[in-house]
Amino acid sequence: VESFESKLSHFRTVINERLNEVAVNAQPASFYEPVRYVLEGDGKRIRPILLILACQSVGGDINQCLNAAVAIELLHNFTLVHDDIMDHDDLRRGRITVHKKWDQATAILAGDGLVALAYQNLLKTESDRILEISKIFTEGIIDLCEGQALDKDFESRPEIELNEYMRMIEKKTARLLMIASEIGVIIGRGSQKEQSILGQFSLELGCAFQIRDDVLDIEHSSGKSYASDIRQKKKTILFVHALNHARQNDRDRLQKIYQKPEINSNDIETIRSIFETAGSLSFTLNQVETRINNARAALNKLRLTDAQHDLHELLNLILTRKN
Amino acid sequence: VESFESKLSHFRTVINERLNEVAVNAQPASFYEPVRYVLEGDGKRIRPILLILACQSVGGDINQCLNAAVAIELLHNFTLVHDDIMDHDDLRRGRITVHKKWDQATAILAGDGLVALAYQNLLKTESDRILEISKIFTEGIIDLCEGQALDKDFESRPEIELNEYMRMIEKKTARLLMIASEIGVIIGRGSQKEQSILGQFSLELGCAFQIRDDVLDIEHSSGKSYASDIRQKKKTILFVHALNHARQNDRDRLQKIYQKPEINSNDIETIRSIFETAGSLSFTLNQVETRINNARAALNKLRLTDAQHDLHELLNLILTRKN
Numbered sequence: 001v002e003s004f005e006s007k008l009s010h011f012r013t014v015i016n017e018r019l020n021e022v023a024v025n026a027q028p029a030s031f032y033e034p035v036r037y038v039l040e041g042d043g044k045r046i047r048p049i050l051l052i053l054a055c056q057s058v059g060g061d062i063n064q065c066l067n068a069a070v071a072i073e074l075l076h077n078f079t080l081v082h083d084d085i086m087d088h089d090d091l092r093r094g095r096i097t098v099h100k101k102w103d104q105a106t107a108i109l110a111g112d113g114l115v116a117l118a119y120q121n122l123l124k125t126e127s128d129r130i131l132e133i134s135k136i137f138t139e140g141i142i143d144l145c146e147g148q149a150l151d152k153d154f155e156s157r158p159e160i161e162l163n164e165y166m167r168m169i170e171k172k173t174a175r176l177l178m179i180a181s182e183i184g185v186i187i188g189r190g191s192q193k194e195q196s197i198l199g200q201f202s203l204e205l206g207c208a209f210q211i212r213d214d215v216l217d218i219e220h221s222s223g224k225s226y227a228s229d230i231r232q233k234k235k236t237i238l239f240v241h242a243l244n245h246a247r248q249n250d251r252d253r254l255q256k257i258y259q260k261p262e263i264n265s266n267d268i269e270t271i272r273s274i275f276e277t278a279g280s281l282s283f284t285l286n287q288v289e290t291r292i293n294n295a296r297a298a299l300n301k302l303r304l305t306d307a308q309h310d311l312h313e314l315l316n317l318i319l320t321r322k323n
Numbered sequence: 324v325e326s327f328e329s330k331l332s333h334f335r336t337v338i339n340e341r342l343n344e345v346a347v348n349a350q351p352a353s354f355y356e357p358v359r360y361v362l363e364g365d366g367k368r369i370r371p372i373l374l375i376l377a378c379q380s381v382g383g384d385i386n387q388c389l390n391a392a393v394a395i396e397l398l399h400n401f402t403l404v405h406d407d408i409m410d411h412d413d414l415r416r417g418r419i420t421v422h423k424k425w426d427q428a429t430a431i432l433a434g435d436g437l438v439a440l441a442y443q444n445l446l447k448t449e450s451d452r453i454l455e456i457s458k459i460f461t462e463g464i465i466d467l468c469e470g471q472a473l474d475k476d477f478e479s480r481p482e483i484e485l486n487e488y489m490r491m492i493e494k495k496t497a498r499l500l501m502i503a504s505e506i507g508v509i510i511g512r513g514s515q516k517e518q519s520i521l522g523q524f525s526l527e528l529g530c531a532f533q534i535r536d537d538v539l540d541i542e543h544s545s546g547k548s549y550a551s552d553i554r555q556k557k558k559t560i561l562f563v564h565a566l567n568h569a570r571q572n573d574r575d576r577l578q579k580i581y582q583k584p585e586i587n588s589n590d591i592e593t594i595r596s597i598f599e600t601a602g603s604l605s606f607t608l609n610q611v612e613t614r615i616n617n618a619r620a621a622l623n624k625l626r627l628t629d630a631q632h633d634l635h636e637l638l639n640l641i642l643t644r645k646n
Contacts, residue, residue, distance in 0.1 A: 027469075028469060028472045028473055028476060030472045030473075030475065030476050031468055031469055031471075031472035078435075082431055082432075082435060085427070085428070085431060086427075086428035086431060086432070104408070104409075104427070105408070105409035105475060106475075108405055108408060108409060108431060108434075109405075109409070109468055109471055109472055109475075111431075111435070112401075112405060112434070112435075112438070112464075112468055113465065113468040115435070115438055115464075116461055116464035116465045116468060117465065119442070119457070119461040119464075120458075120461050120462070120465065123454065123457055123458050123461060130454055131446065131453055131454070134442070134446055134457060135443075135446050138439055138442040138443050138446060139443070141435075141438075141439035141442075142436065142439045142440070142443065145354055145432055145435055145436040145439060146350075146351060146354055148354075148432055149351045149353045149354035149432055150351050150353075152353065152428060152429075152432075153351060153353050
């Protein structure tokens with residue numbers, strides 16, 4: 001039996017080959033060069049892998065769904081390029097971002113092009129349900145935009161409710177994993193029930209992933225640079241929970257620190273201790289655990305196949321990463 | 324018989340009603356408010372009208388193609404929002420541009436959303452050829468991106484060949500008119516020949532429109548602010564022709580003026596006289612005439628219907644506008 005690692009490695013090779021062909025030799029260079037640059041980046045290719053595994057789990061094969069898998073990765077890369085402009089980020093996957101390496105106009109256009117190239121690949125899919133697939137894909141993009149807008153809104157809003165945070169990460173992070181699975185199931189000729197179960201699995205997986213990402217920010221041993229979310233005053237789930245559940249004077253301290261022009265190392269330790277006292281850290285770890293259990297429970301509703309086992313492995317892989 | 328003007332006015336009302344519904348009451352406001360703002364602008368709705376007329380000219384009706392017509396207008400508005408960011412334009416249709424009224428992040432996201440909303444409406448089209456329609460739409464977006472990239476490239480390049488200029492305006496301006504017609508014909512169940520003829524008509528129409536727009540820039544009586552293209556150092560067809568056909572010392576003067584930080588009124592008159600001496604103005608007017616004749620000749624290959632007559636009227640309307 002092929003190991004899960006070698007299977008993933010094979011998927012990544014196939015996906016990367018296809019991504020490298022997307023804009024090969026195309027002109028004008030001012031448009032396609034930044035597109036190629038983005039696609040050469042060292043991505044984990046989680047979304048297309050999820051799509052392929054979902055397709056396989058209902059009896060489909062990789063050749064049927066590879067165009068759609070490539071489309072999902074192109075769409076993900078579009079969001080990275082445009083989000084990096086909006087968030088003024090200089091680095092992505094250890095490389096200079098497109099708008100820094102070239103300029104904003106180039107990055108806006110490269111992102112726009114990636115959306116069109118995503119549809120171009122998606123529409124190559126041979127399926128009698130291509131219309132439904134395209135609609136799911138399109139509603140996914142609309143949700144991504146709404147999620148990004150909510151995330152930007154949160155930056156300037158002092159108070160966020162926990163359910164608002166959850167809605168934001170569902171749209172901004174989890175939705176793309178969900179549509180990847182749903183499209184994989186449809187291409188693999190899975191049932192409505194399988195589509196719904198694997199969609200739910202991926203939604204829970206995506207939320208667990210994003211919430212865990214918030215926790216990694218304040219873990220010294222993680223691959224992320226320590227407390228960078230706090231330094232950027234991001235409204236993580238820890239912050240949102242503490243703001244709604246800490247004692248009044250701790251809430252005031254938290255708000256005051258987030259209003260400072262710059263957050264220093266003392267502030268970070270203050271914030272960490274507020275998170276712990278308010279129970280925000282244990283609450284958040286609990287949320288991750290709950291979401292993982294929900295995801296596993298969804299998977300267990302499917303009949304047992306190798307591919308289902310692979311999806312469990314993918315979940316373990318995604319949720320034990322250190323960066 | 325209903326007059327062409329009242330027909331157009333009816334189309335515009337129907338299209339605007341649908342555009343106003345696209346984002347009505349939708350949340351979050353930070354995403355949908357700029358989208359609504361853009362769609363409320365006073366557009367001529369040329370592209371959706373062309374799509375409807377093309378559909379009618381092959382026997383289809385407006386109810387079949389309205390979703391696609393709305394999609395084409397949404398796509399056009401996406402290009403306006405993103406192009407305005409890239410070109411640092413402050414005004415559009417007499418109103419402040421999105422990135423000026425809000426900010427760049429908001430405008431990037433509004434543009435991204437408009438693409439997704441365009442597909443959302445396109446995919447509502449009831450046609451057994453929806454896959455083909457979606458592919459044409461997608462290739463159109465890729466061409467728009469390539470055209471915009473070429474246009475930006477030209478800003479920093481001293482020399483442009485005439486055929487490069489033509490390729491740029493075909494992709495950036497004419498292609499969207501072409502896909503509007505092609506999609507209209509397909510929805511109206513026209514033949515391959517009708518699709519090809521009306522596509523050609525629209526390509527020629529689009530080029531005539533763009534070339535004429537370059538001429539209007541140096542006509543005092545036009546609605547455009549006088550010589551604004553020259554002031555912005557745009558590589559219009561007049562400039563490109565003069566650069567390739569004026570006497571050497573006139574070419575040098577032209578290049579020198581375009582290298583100045585600011586172009587004054589004397590410079591503008593110098594440039595005008597160089598355009599006239601080099602025959603650039605008459606060449607350009609000739610090009611407009613040729614393109615119009617090509618467009619009319621294409622139309623005349625179709626069987627005579629009321630809708631074909633309307634397309635002639637639309638051409639007259641577009642190519643006699645003063646702004």
